[in-house]
Amino acid sequence: MLKKEGKMGLFDFVGNIGKKIFNREDEASKAVTEHIAEDNPGVENVNVTVENGVAKLEGSAKSASALEKAILMAGNIAGITSVKADGVNILNGEVLAGDDEFYVIQKGDTLWAIAEKHYGNGIKYKAIVEANKEVIKDENKIFPGQKIRLPKSL
Structure with missing residues (x-):
């Protein structure tokens, strides 16, 4: 985490x-x-x-x-x-996200499965990719231990 x-x-x-x-x-x-x-x-x-x-x-x-x-x-x-x-x-006065808004990729994870678990719908993996486009360059190449942001609401 x-x-x-x-x-x-x-x-x-x-x-x-x-x-x-x-x-x-x-x-x-x-x-x-x-x-x-x-x-x-x-x-x-x-x-x-x-x-x-x-x-x-x-x-x-x-x-x-x-x-x-x-x-x-x-x-x-x-x-x-x-x-x-x-x-x-x-600059805009916002505060950083809490730990619950980050996710550590586990062995066997797919973005689809992460979206299904966190949002109840696997197709929402595209929003995860978009929120992490600077970190996830290829949605098929995530790795265990990699940290990503999970958008609060979709």
Whole structure:
């Protein structure tokens, strides 16, 4: 489960899974910053520093949703164990989602089954894909340990 401590605090991830975008930690800050900027979900002046597997995000998010997506984009990278987001200002005053709005992909999961379980209708998996388009690039390629956002209501 995506854990959060404090107001925006620290979000924990499984460090040995996900997309590998850097080989050494001295490459990580630049690589993670570029990764988020490439598919930027709405965080202005995004900057990431990585130290000992912790990615610290800075910038200004247009919404809590934008920041949550940036956190998931950083945290689902191999080598990142935590994401610290208290350096990001949410411009519209929203607060980050609670843990119940995140989901950790389990072995054998499909987006259809997740949608069926959470919304009572498997076809609603398309809304999950849309809410996670920066994290789920191919709806047929999700992996155990990957964290995604579940939209509150569909």
